[in-house]
Amino acid sequence: xxxxxxxxxxxxxxxxxxxxxxxxxxxxxxxxxxxxxxxxxxxxxxxxxxxxxxxxxxxxxxxxxxxxxxxxxxxxxxxxxxxxxxxxxxxxxxxxxxxxxxxxxxxxxxxxxxxxxxxxxxxxxxxxxxxxxxxxxxxxxxxxxxxxxxxxxxxxxxxxxxxxxxxxxxxxxxxxxxxxxxxxxxxxxxxxxxxxxxxxxxxxxxxxxxxxxxxxxxxxxxxxxxxxxxxxxxxxxxxxxxxxxxxxxxxxxxxxxxxxxxxxxxxxxxxxxxxxxxxxxxxxxxxxxxxxxxxxxxxxxxxxxxxxxxxxxxxxxxxxxxxxxxxxxxxxxxxxxxxxxxxxxxxxxxxxxxxxxxxxxxxxxxxxxxxxxxxxxxxxxxxxxxxxxxxxxxxxxxxxxxxxxxxxxxxxxxxxxxxx
Amino acid sequence: xxxxxxxxxxxxxxxxxxxxxxxxxxxxxxxxxxxxxxxxxxxxxxxxxxxxxxxxxxxxxxxxxxxxxxxxxxxxxxxxxxxxxxxxxxxxxxxxxxxxxxxxxxxxxxxxxxxxxxxxxxxxxxxxxxxxxxxxxxxxxxxxxxxxxxxxxxxxxxxxxxxxxxxxxxxxxxxxxxxxxxxxxxxxxxxxxxxxxxxxxxxxxxxxxxxxxxxxxxxxxxxxxxxxxxxxxxxxxxxxxxxxxxxxxxxxxxxxxxxxxxxxxxxxxxxxxxxxxxxxxxxxxxxxxxxxxxxxxxxxxxxxxxxxxxxxxxxxxxxxxxxxxxxxxxxxxxxxxxxxxxxxxxxxxxxxxxxxxxxxxxxxxxxxxxxxxxxxxxxxxxxxxxxxxxxxxxxxxxxxxxxxxxxxxxxxxxxxxxxx
Numbered sequence: 131x132x133x134x135x136x137x138x139x140x141x142x143x144x145x146x147x148x149x150x151x152x153x154x155x156x157x158x159x160x161x162x163x164x165x166x167x168x169x170x171x172x173x174x175x176x177x178x179x180x181x182x183x184x185x186x187x188x189x190x191x192x193x194x195x196x197x198x199x200x201x202x203x204x205x206x207x208x209x210x211x212x213x214x215x216x217x218x219x220x221x222x223x224x225x226x227x228x229x230x231x232x233x234x235x236x237x238x239x240x241x242x243x244x245x246x247x248x249x250x251x252x253x254x255x256x257x258x259x260x261x262x263x264x265x266x267x268x269x270x271x272x273x274x275x276x277x278x279x280x281x282x283x284x285x286x287x288x289x290x291x292x293x294x295x296x297x298x299x300x301x302x303x304x305x306x307x308x309x310x311x312x313x314x315x316x317x318x319x320x321x322x323x324x325x326x327x328x329x330x331x332x333x334x335x336x337x338x339x340x341x342x343x344x345x346x347x348x349x350x351x352x353x354x355x356x357x358x359x360x361x362x363x364x365x366x367x368x369x370x371x372x373x374x375x376x377x378x379x380x381x382x383x384x385x386x387x388x389x390x391x392x393x394x395x396x397x398x399x400x401x402x403x404x405x406x407x408x409x410x411x412x413x414x415x416x417x418x419x420x421x422x423x424x425x426x427x428x429x430x431x432x433x434x435x436x437x438x439x440x441x442x443x444x445x446x447x448x449x450x451x452x453x454x455x456x457x458x459x460x461x462x463x464x465x466x467x468x469x470x471x472x473x474x475x476x477x478x479x480x481x482x483x484x485x486x487x488x489x490x491x492x493x494x495x496x497x498x499x500x501x502x503x504x505x506x507x508x509x510x511x512x513x514x515x516x517x518x519x520x521x522x523x524x525x526x527x528x529x530x531x532x533x534x535x536x537x538x539x540x541x542x543x544x545x546x547x548x549x550x
Numbered sequence: 551x552x553x554x555x556x557x558x559x560x561x562x563x564x565x566x567x568x569x570x571x572x573x574x575x576x577x578x579x580x581x582x583x584x585x586x587x588x589x590x591x592x593x594x595x596x597x598x599x600x601x602x603x604x605x606x607x608x609x610x611x612x613x614x615x616x617x618x619x620x621x622x623x624x625x626x627x628x629x630x631x632x633x634x635x636x637x638x639x640x641x642x643x644x645x646x647x648x649x650x651x652x653x654x655x656x657x658x659x660x661x662x663x664x665x666x667x668x669x670x671x672x673x674x675x676x677x678x679x680x681x682x683x684x685x686x687x688x689x690x691x692x693x694x695x696x697x698x699x700x701x702x703x704x705x706x707x708x709x710x711x712x713x714x715x716x717x718x719x720x721x722x723x724x725x726x727x728x729x730x731x732x733x734x735x736x737x738x739x740x741x742x743x744x745x746x747x748x749x750x751x752x753x754x755x756x757x758x759x760x761x762x763x764x765x766x767x768x769x770x771x772x773x774x775x776x777x778x779x780x781x782x783x784x785x786x787x788x789x790x791x792x793x794x795x796x797x798x799x800x801x802x803x804x805x806x807x808x809x810x811x812x813x814x815x816x817x818x819x820x821x822x823x824x825x826x827x828x829x830x831x832x833x834x835x836x837x838x839x840x841x842x843x844x845x846x847x848x849x850x851x852x853x854x855x856x857x858x859x860x861x862x863x864x865x866x867x868x869x870x871x872x873x874x875x876x877x878x879x880x881x882x883x884x885x886x887x888x889x890x891x892x893x894x895x896x897x898x899x900x901x902x903x904x905x906x907x908x909x910x911x912x913x914x915x916x917x918x919x920x921x922x923x924x925x926x927x928x929x930x931x932x933x934x935x936x937x938x939x940x941x942x943x944x945x946x947x948x949x950x951x952x953x954x955x956x957x958x959x960x961x962x963x964x965x966x967x968x969x970x
Contacts, residue, residue: 205659205748212658234663235653238632238761239625243654243742246666246798282802283809318748322663323802328625328738328763330834332805341658343748363790370785372803378666379799382702382743383792385752389703414750 177222180215180287182294184225187302196306199313202346204492209303209315209342213295216324217285219334226295228302231341237326247323247333248378249278252491253444254345255300255307255315255546258535263300263307263547265317266533268293270444275319277442278375283332284321292319296340297546303342304547311534312347316492348493353517353526355499356488357507358412359396360471361387366401366411367439373410374438381414388413396502398488400471403439407471410434415488415496416446419469420521422482428463429484431521435466445489445529448542452528471503478508485519486510495526597642600635600707602714604645607722616726619733622766624912629723629735629762633715636744637705639754646715648722651761657746667743667753668798669698672911673864674765675720675727675735675966678955683720683727683967685737686953688713690864695739697862698795703752704741712739716760717966723762724967731954732767736912768913773937773946775919776908777927778832779816780891781807786821786831787859793830794858801834808833816922818908820891823859827891830854835908835916836866839889840941842902848883849904851941855886865909865949868962872948891923898928905939906930915946 190210197207212231216224241247251271255263272289279286296317300307307315319340323333364387366380367373373380387399398413411417411434418433431453434440453464477483488496497518501508512519518526531537610630617627632651636644661667671691675683692709699706716737720727727735739760743753784807786800787793793800807819818833831837831854838853851873854860873884897903908916917938921928932939938946951957 208659231658233655233657235655237653238651238740238759239628239738239763243662243668243740244670244738244798245801246668247802248663248666250664281806283805316748318659318664320658320663328736330801330805332809339658343659365788365790368785368788368791370783371788371791377802378664379797379802381665381750382667382797382799385703385750386701389752 178224180223180226180291180295182226182291182298185295185298186225186227187298188227188229189302190230194306196308197344199308199310199346202308202313202344204345204348205316205318205343207343209306209344211299211302213299213338213340215295215338217336217338219285219332223285223287228295228299234339236324239326239328240323241325241327241333242322244328245323245330246377246379247282247284247325247336249275249282249284249321249376250378251275251317251319251376253317253319254491254533255317255342256533256535256543257307257309257549258543258545260535261549262535262545263304263315263549264533264535264543264545265293265296265300267444267448267542268296268544269541270447271319274376274442274444275321278377279321281372281375282377284323284336287338292338293544293546297544299340299342301547304549306342306344307547308344308346311530314345314533316343316345318343348496353495353497353522355497355510355512355517356397357395357500357502358398358400358498359391359394360402360407360409360501360503361391361399362402362407363387364399365403366399368403369438371439374436374440374442376441384414391502394502400501402471406468408434408468409471409474410439411441412488412496412498415490415493416441416443417486417488417498418449419474419486420484420519421477422484424480424482429461430463430465431457432465432467432469433489434468443489443491445491445494448529449489449495449525452525456524456528471501474501475503475508478510483508483510485521487518487522487525494529495522497522598644600643600646600711600715602646602711602718605715605718606645606647607718608647608649609722610650614726616728617764619728619730619766622728622733622764624765624768625736625738625763627763629726629764631719631722633719633758633760635715635758637756637758639705639752643705643707648715648719654757654759656744659746659748660743661745661747661753662742664748665743665750666797666799667702667704667756669695669702669704669741669796670798671695671737671739671796673737673739674911674953675737675762676953676955676963677727677729677733677969678963678965680955681969682955682965683724683735683969684953684955684963684965685713685716685720687864687868687962688716688964689961690867691739694796694862694864695741698797699741701792701795702797704743704756707758712758713964713966717964719760719762721967724969726762726764727967728764728766731950734765734953736763736765738763768916773917773942775917775930775932775937776817777815777920777922778818778820778918779811779814780822780827780829780921780923781811781819782822782827783807784819785823786819787823789858791859794856794860794862796861804834811922814922820921822891826888828854828888829891829894830859831861832908832916832918835910835913836861836863837906837908837918838869839894839906840904840939841897842904844900844902849881850883850885851877852885852887852889853909854888863910865911865914868949869909869915869945872945876944876948891921894921895923895928898930903928903930905941907938907942907945914949915942917942
């Protein structure tokens with residue numbers, strides 16, 4: 131019921147409701163705002179769609195020289211250009227602009243500063259062996275970005291058009307896409323509400339901007355398995371909330387629990403939910419566990435189901451698909467199901483916990499070696515002398531081979547620029 | 551436990567943990583960030599505190615003429631000046647600046663745009679009969695603002711110093727504080743994280759800015775009682791979340807459920823929580839119910855307790871204090887306790903539901919006349935021919951008399967400027 135109701139976009143509400151609302155005894159500011167919103171959306175057919183062919187490019191006068199690979203720090207340096215597209219509820223999407231990277235100038239009453247009308251995506255582009263630049267599954271990110279936008283009443287857009295525009299942005303700065311295994315261009319599509327004024331309502335102005343940061347491998351010298359603190363005193367996401375969307379609102383509240391965990395020597399939180407202490411995510415990543423069945427000896431790869439509290443991770447989805455294709459079904463079950471910290475604790479005590487890892491765009495696979503829970507540390511096995519288990523290692527390689535163009539897989543890699 | 555843990559500020563973590571963390575196998579970007587944060591905070595004693603005496607004032611060349619009262623729209627026009635105070639984790643609070651109202655220029659990688667490092671307050675200043683300008687209980691707002699900041703690892707500050715600075719800001723634009731019953735200056739203190747870069751961590755830069763909007767009465771022609779939809783498919787706040795703090799993160803997610811309610815003819819959501827369908831808040835306000843006891847005939851004023859999911863409203867607190875002082879305890883009980891939609895429904899069916907109203911800074915008291923629940927409307931009594939019940943009306947007058955200086959109450963009104 132939640133999903134059904136929340137997926138009915140405000141923009142699709144019948145216009146016949148307007149007069150009813152306008153005459154209902156709403157508070158003045160609310161009614162007038164709401165009515166004007168309805169009026170606007172009634173003319174949806176005349177709104178300009180996002181159109182990549184209309185892009186205006188203002189190139190930077192002098193191109194930057196790429197930084198040496200060893201100086202690349204995640205999200206700290208950016209390419210020469212950014213993509214900006216403004217939205218106005220009365221007109222639709224303006225012509226996209228690619229221009230030199232530079233500051234945004236916004237009125238202090240802009241709604242992004244007050245009510246967190248903001249969402250983002252994280253995706254990467256890679257150099258392939260034939261010197262092309264490819265993006266990894268950008269359609270999945272665009273799909274999720276539109277779901278995020280719809281959930282907080284920001285405007286939606288055509289997926290393919292934004293992918294094309296991001297391609298043009300990368301084309302503009304293709305000399306800054308770093309080379310080498312583990313290196314990539316991190317792409318940050320962002321949407322913010324830009325309505326001015328302090329009323330809390332659907333933004334009538336918004337902006338998509340996309341910036342790009344050349345990045346190195348998350349683990350510069352191979353995996354470093356992490357220690358997690360199982361966290362039940364703070365809660366990242368809940369039913370009827372927005373934890374499955376990539377909204378800014380989901381991030382700031384997680385820093386303090388992370389610092390709490392860090393003060394006790396753990397790098398991240400393993401988020402638990404509800405009376406059963408179900409495991410939902412780790413830090414800002416999805417999480418997987420590998421178990422062995424006590425009776426059958428068969429192995430099982432498990433991650434939490436998409437029940438509205440779990441981010442619909444692109445890496446999560448990729449891992450599930452690859453695991454179902456590549457793992458021998460006689461040896462492995464691959465399941466989206468709830469698993470609790472109690473189950474993990476019990477399995478570990480019986481030697482049936484095989485592996486655990488986080489999964490996300492930044493690190494791809496992040497092996498876990500210990501989980502602090504009620505004063506004890508649950509040990510997760512690693513390969514002798516290594517910082518990951520065998521499955522984590524295989525999965526990371528499966529994905530990297532596709533990302534770096536060594537292996538072709540469906541339409542997962544999309545060519546966006548050519549360096550030849 | 552939640553409170554205890556979350557109230558231990560990161561800034562107070564012992565520095566001895568640093569070396570342990572630096573040597574723990576954290577992910578590289580995390581460890582270096584975290585260590586540098588700890589390094590910075592170890593020198594807390596050298597950090598400059600917020601100091602109102604250091605304010606630099608850059609007056610606007612030509613002062614604005616006040617708009618006629620009838621043209622004032624909530625949060626749409628602003629006074630001539632704004633207050634800005636920048637924070638740097640290595641230095642502390644910079645000298646405050648009062649300057650002409652104007653846009654903020656921020657790098658597109660600034661953390662406020664991506665991870666919702668943002669919080670705000672809403673407060674009002676009024677003209678008193680002796681032509682002074684007073685703020686209503688600003689100490690309560692500053693207390694809450696510091697709690698909000700601490701919860702998302704933004705810097706805290708001295709309450710009194712920010713009140714003095716807001717006073718200086720109002721002094722600068724005192725000719726724009728509107729006159730007349732129901733008119734006031736709405737004040738919006740805001741704090742945003744201004745660190746640049748895409749890593750998710752404690753911001754090492756932040757900014758307080760304060761803007762002011764001259765506003766008219768919420769109800770221009772007297773009360774307009776509202777219709778609410780009791781909402782259990784979406785959830786505003788959760789234990790272990792941040793629903794008791796005034797963070798931007800709590801607002802954007804509430805728009806879509808509001809539009810859903812509006813599409814069915816209701817102005818706002820009455821937020822329910824948990825299997826018991828406890829009533830928590832209405833829209834972005836606290837909520838009160840008045841019941842009659844079936845056995846004793848005694849009346850009861852009820853609002854939800856501050857359990858971590860309820861905003862600690864200043865109006866809520868003022869109403870509770872005034873009700874406890876002014877209502878005859880032989881006739882009335884004033885209780886902070888859970889009440890469910892089932893209780894409200896049952897009381898209404900027996901004629902024991904006397905009144906219901908929202909409470910917040912903008913409207914002060916917002917009477918409720920109907921509550922939609924499972925396809926039926928629960929009627930809330932109003933005075934014959936009027937848009938409020940008798941208690942709502944009395945409470946609104948008690949508070950207005952204090953706000954407009956007709957009645958003195960403790961230190962609730964603080965003089966910040968003098969027009970004589």
